[in-house]
Amino acid sequence: MVGARPLPRGRSLRRTVAQVVGSRWSLLGLLALIALFIVVMASLQGVSGTRMLGLVVRGVLLGGVLALGALGVTLVFGVLKMANFAHGDYMTLGAYLGLVVMTLLPRGAPILGLGFGYEFVVALLVVMPLVGLIAYGLDRLTFRRLRQRRSAPVMMAMAALGLAFGVRSIVYMVFGADFAFYYQGRARPVVELFAGVRVRTDQLFILGAAVLLIVLVYLLLERSKTGKAMRAMADNPDLARISGIPTERVVFWTWMVGGALAGAGGMLYGLDVQLRPEMGWWLLLPLFAAVILGTIGNVYGALLGAFTMGIVWQVSSAFVNPAYGPAAAFVVMILALLVRPQGLMGGGR
Amino acid sequence: MSLLTVEGVVSGYGEMQVLRGVDLRVEDGEIVSIVGPNGAGKSTVMKLVFGLLKPWEGRVTFAGEDISGMPPEQIVRRGLCYVPQVDNVFPTLTVEENLEMGAYILDEPLKARKERVYELFPRLAERRTQRAGKMSGGERQMVAMGRALMLDPKLLMLDEPSAGLAPLLVDLIFEKVAEINRTGVAVLMVEQNAKRSLELAHRGYVLATGRNQVEGPGAQLLGDPEVARLYLGG
Amino acid sequence: MDPTVLPRTVLLAVPLYLLLVVVLRGRSALVKHAVAVVAALAVALGLTVLLPAGTLSYVVTFLLMGSVYAVLTLGLNVQWGYTGLFNIGIAAFFAIGAFTSALFTLRMPTGSLAAFTQQAFGLGAPFWVGLLAAGVVAGALALLVGGPTLRLRGDYLAIATIGIAELVRLVFQNERWLANGPQPLRGLPQPLSCLSGAGCDWLPGFVNAFFAPLAPRDYPYVYVAIVALVLFLVFVGLERAIRSPWGRVLRAVREDEDAAAMSGKNVAAFRMQAFVVGAVIMGMGGSLYAHYVVAIDYGHFDPLYGTFLIWVMLMLGGSGNNRGAVLGALLVWAIWTGASFAVDALRPTLAAISPDLPQRGPYVRFLLISLLMLFIVLYRPRGVLPEEKVVSLTRD
Numbered sequence: 001m002v003g004a005r006p007l008p009r010g011r012s013l014r015r016t017v018a019q020v021v022g023s024r025w026s027l028l029g030l031l032a033l034i035a036l037f038i039v040v041m042a043s044l045q046g047v048s049g050t051r052m053l054g055l056v057v058r059g060v061l062l063g064g065v066l067a068l069g070a071l072g073v074t075l076v077f078g079v080l081k082m083a084n085f086a087h088g089d090y091m092t093l094g095a096y097l098g099l100v101v102m103t104l105l106p107r108g109a110p111i112l113g114l115g116f117g118y119e120f121v122v123a124l125l126v127v128m129p130l131v132g133l134i135a136y137g138l139d140r141l142t143f144r145r146l147r148q149r150r151s152a153p154v155m156m157a158m159a160a161l162g163l164a165f166g167v168r169s170i171v172y173m174v175f176g177a178d179f180a181f182y183y184q185g186r187a188r189p190v191v192e193l194f195a196g197v198r199v200r201t202d203q204l205f206i207l208g209a210a211v212l213l214i215v216l217v218y219l220l221l222e223r224s225k226t227g228k229a230m231r232a233m234a235d236n237p238d239l240a241r242i243s244g245i246p247t248e249r250v251v252f253w254t255w256m257v258g259g260a261l262a263g264a265g266g267m268l269y270g271l272d273v274q275l276r277p278e279m280g281w282w283l284l285l286p287l288f289a290a291v292i293l294g295t296i297g298n299v300y301g302a303l304l305g306a307f308t309m310g311i312v313w314q315v316s317s318a319f320v321n322p323a324y325g326p327a328a329a330f331v332v333m334i335l336a337l338l339v340r341p342q343g344l345m346g347g348g349r
Numbered sequence: 350m351s352l353l354t355v356e357g358v359v360s361g362y363g364e365m366q367v368l369r370g371v372d373l374r375v376e377d378g379e380i381v382s383i384v385g386p387n388g389a390g391k392s393t394v395m396k397l398v399f400g401l402l403k404p405w406e407g408r409v410t411f412a413g414e415d416i417s418g419m420p421p422e423q424i425v426r427r428g429l430c431y432v433p434q435v436d437n438v439f440p441t442l443t444v445e446e447n448l449e450m451g452a453y454i455l456d457e458p459l460k461a462r463k464e465r466v467y468e469l470f471p472r473l474a475e476r477r478t479q480r481a482g483k484m485s486g487g488e489r490q491m492v493a494m495g496r497a498l499m500l501d502p503k504l505l506m507l508d509e510p511s512a513g514l515a516p517l518l519v520d521l522i523f524e525k526v527a528e529i530n531r532t533g534v535a536v537l538m539v540e541q542n543a544k545r546s547l548e549l550a551h552r553g554y555v556l557a558t559g560r561n562q563v564e565g566p567g568a569q570l571l572g573d574p575e576v577a578r579l580y581l582g583g
Numbered sequence: 584m585d586p587t588v589l590p591r592t593v594l595l596a597v598p599l600y601l602l603l604v605v606v607l608r609g610r611s612a613l614v615k616h617a618v619a620v621v622a623a624l625a626v627a628l629g630l631t632v633l634l635p636a637g638t639l640s641y642v643v644t645f646l647l648m649g650s651v652y653a654v655l656t657l658g659l660n661v662q663w664g665y666t667g668l669f670n671i672g673i674a675a676f677f678a679i680g681a682f683t684s685a686l687f688t689l690r691m692p693t694g695s696l697a698a699f700t701q702q703a704f705g706l707g708a709p710f711w712v713g714l715l716a717a718g719v720v721a722g723a724l725a726l727l728v729g730g731p732t733l734r735l736r737g738d739y740l741a742i743a744t745i746g747i748a749e750l751v752r753l754v755f756q757n758e759r760w761l762a763n764g765p766q767p768l769r770g771l772p773q774p775l776s777c778l779s780g781a782g783c784d785w786l787p788g789f790v791n792a793f794f795a796p797l798a799p800r801d802y803p804y805v806y807v808a809i810v811a812l813v814l815f816l817v818f819v820g821l822e823r824a825i826r827s828p829w830g831r832v833l834r835a836v837r838e839d840e841d842a843a844a845m846s847g848k849n850v851a852a853f854r855m856q857a858f859v860v861g862a863v864i865m866g867m868g869g870s871l872y873a874h875y876v877v878a879i880d881y882g883h884f885d886p887l888y889g890t891f892l893i894w895v896m897l898m899l900g901g902s903g904n905n906r907g908a909v910l911g912a913l914l915v916w917a918i919w920t921g922a923s924f925a926v927d928a929l930r931p932t933l934a935a936i937s938p939d940l941p942q943r944g945p946y947v948r949f950l951l952i953s954l955l956m957l958f959i960v961l962y963r964p965r966g967v968l969p970e971e972k973v974v975s976l977t978r979d
Contacts, residue, residue: 083742085741085745151964157741158894158960159956162953162954162957169949169953173950176943231441231442232439232450239436240450241401242401243451245422285745285749321757324757330750338731341735
């Protein structure tokens with residue numbers, strides 16, 4: 001154009017830098033750097049390759065459990081635009097309800113090479129819809145009224161925290177503060193995967209179950225009418241109403257799916273580790289770290305985030321106190337937010 | 350009996366009154382256009398008819414039934430569909446999925462309905478698995494209209510269908526509106542582009558400051574220099 | 584007459600006097616203070632004489648803890664009520680204040696004690712040094728943490744603050760060398776405990792003689808005066824601050840950040856300042872807490888006691904106003920302690936439901952507080968004292 005002056009060099013340079021720093025590649029680069037850092041720290045501590053590999057594998061397993069929770073969190077956020085701080089405690093609820101169901105059923109012999117019997121699977125199938133229903137019920141009692149009133153996000157968050165502590169207190173009251181286990185003193189068969197990495201067969205089941213559920217959720221969202229309506233509502237709730245989509249029914253299914261996944265995640269986590277009333281709250285931070293890394297509301301992002309955080313959590317135990325695992329996930333989240341606040345899958349600036 | 354009647358409607362947002370007494374009607378198979386300056390309340394009338402806003406006074410009837418204040422989910426079942434001006438597609442859903450959402454309340458296979466929409470908008474047929482959010486403005490408008498047509502409405506409401514579109518696309522959109530009307534669907538549209546829409550419409554209403562100012566056959570309004578001067582920017 | 588009546592009266596009169604100074608609106612400052620002193624002494628005397636010592640002692644303890652939590656709630660009010668910063672990590676600042684004060688005022692363990700207690704340092708400084716250090720360190724943490732997190736949107740900031748609180752808790756739980764975690768740090772010095780003990784050498788003889796009848800079990804009377812003083816100073820300071828130009832900008836930022844930014848204010852700086860000020864207050868609250876309970880460990884600062892309870896206090900009292908914060912703290916503390924009575928009274932009923940239930944009494948209180956929060960959010964979101972319209976004292 002005639003007479004147009006070029007932008008002062010400083011400004012366009014700064015903008016370019018900002019664009020580069022905020023891009024998806026920078027974020028991936030950051031993650032790669034973190035991975036490198038972990039490897040260097042671990043080797044400085046003299047951690048063997050086998051152990052590292054084992055930790056990565058454990059990270060993937062944990063990632064599966066985290067994915068179940070993260071999917072629920074991201075679905076609820078997408079459809080209801082709400083950060084559900086009670087989600088960790090829904091996982092706790094699922095784990096303990098599973099315990100109840102399993103104590104009611106007669107103990108069976110361990111299934112085929114695994115460390116648990118049919119009663120665990122039955123409990124899983126019972127607990128999932130149960131937690132879903134409870135989650136929906138709690139929504140109707142609390143969040144729904146706040147939504148209708150167009151309450152500020154802080155009110156929703158306080159309500160969620162109230163539910164979180166309320167659920168946890170009930171678990172404490174009914175079960176006490178001690179650890180609980182699904183199985184005591186039962187053999188837990190181990191299998192060797194590769195390169196000297198050993199995992200329990202139970203853990204393979206856990207990963208398998210998680211993957212199966214993830215696939216089912218994928219099918220729900222991509223192939224079913226309800227799932228598409230969930231995505232539509234997440235995209236544009238007003239247009240969903242205008243199109244005649246029964247939004248309350250979609251909300252119901254969102255809580256059913258989110259709650260069911262949380263319940264399953266809790267039970268699977270309990271099978272691997274142990275049950276304690278705090279278990280869900282401790283997972284809350286890595287859950288949200290995963291969801292935020294993957295861009296809140298984005299299902300694929302939640303999966304990527306969950307596996308990433310699972311690995312970070314486990315692998316960090318190679319060179320710091322394992323208790324800091326969730327904190328490591330948190331630190332990665334903060335770094336990611338500094339580089340790209342909208343997360344991996346978010347839209348461009 | 351008119352297909353749609355709006356009688357003495359007064360309403361607004363919160364405490365801010367926008368509509369101060371609007372009357373209009375749409376007959377079967379008509380194209381009716383609402384024009385007027387910005388802030389006249391044109392879009393507000395649409396939202397009110399479609400149940401996105403409650404009337405403080407007055408009422409709305411459709412096919413003989415009082416639908417004042419009825420929620421959109423129920424209005425849609427009665428054969429009235431609405432295309433908002435902005436945010437009128439589901440961006441992460443594909444074209445095909447957008448159409449499916451338009452017919453969500455139906456339990457039957459949608460193939461035939463989708464084909465009819467694709468016949469009307471061949472460009473969409475080529476792009477049916479593309480995400481709606483990645484399409485151009487004109488294509489998005491087509492998706493939005495297609496979505497609304499999936500239920501075979503008796504009356505289609507369009508809020509500024511040509512807004513933000515290049516002139517060629519404006520022509521295309523108006524052509525499509527005419528084509529839709531020829532299949533027997535009545536159209537109520539709000540338009541900034543008064544000239545084009547009044548050319549197309551059977552009848553028009555001029556709205557200003559929340560109430561009716563002038564009403565008449567489209568051609569008559571177009572030709573009236575007073576109307577043009579006062580309300581249509583010359 | 585019981586010889587402890589007079590010294591207890593004088594000590595009790597301190598918080599009463601401070602309360603009256605705040606509550607009374609008189610034109611003449613001199614008259615107001617004179618009336619307050621007389622009234623405080625009169626009421627204190629009445630209470631000491633009329634109420635049985637045990638009951639009054641309980642009330643004093645109640646007021647003491649309630650006031651400590653009031654300080655914490657005031658800190659939250661600066662962050663949330665005035666600036667709209669969503670901090671669900673109060674426990675981080677609470678804890679770090681408490682542990683800092685402990686480390687500053689304890690001495691390094693020697694002899695056989697050293698085998699059981701590890702700490703990073705122990706300066707043996709007086710209480711007020713610990714109090715100030717607690718504030719400073721908590722403020723420093725806020726400064727450090729606020730940089731990357733304050734610019735995040737609401738729910739992200741909430742998660743970030745949860746994370747920080749968890750991180751701080753993990754550190755105090757696992758790093759033995761720092762503050763003996765997970766074991767408690769014990770033996771924190773109690774300020775002016777000499778007053779209810781053998782007498783303070785730095786005080787004149789007649790003062791010691793006056794307070795001589797007091798026994799160590801009367802120490803809460805001494806401490807409540809100290810806590811009330813700190814609470815008073817914080818409250819008055821904040822009331823001044825909120826009516827100052829600085830306070831006006833904070834409120835503008837909360838109402839409409841974009842407008843505030845457009846009028847040239849450096850919004851990020853103001854948010855950081857509010858965050859830090861709130862954190863300093865929370866840190867001091869931690870110090871006050873620590874020197875009362877005398878032994879602290881990471882478990883005192885878990886999400887329920889250290890964060891959620893304080894949010895309930897602010898929401899019930901009415902966020903956005905300092906009186907609401909204090910009132911809310913006392914109300915919720917009353918509910919919390921009242922619940923503990925109720926649960927004890929209901930022991931037989933609980934035992935009938937399940938033999939394990941009575942010992943899980945504390946969790947019944949958890950549930951009650953959660954229900955209270957839900958109740959507030961659903962039915963009374965503005966709290967008991969709605970936000971008052973604040974008129975600024977000076978023009979910009």
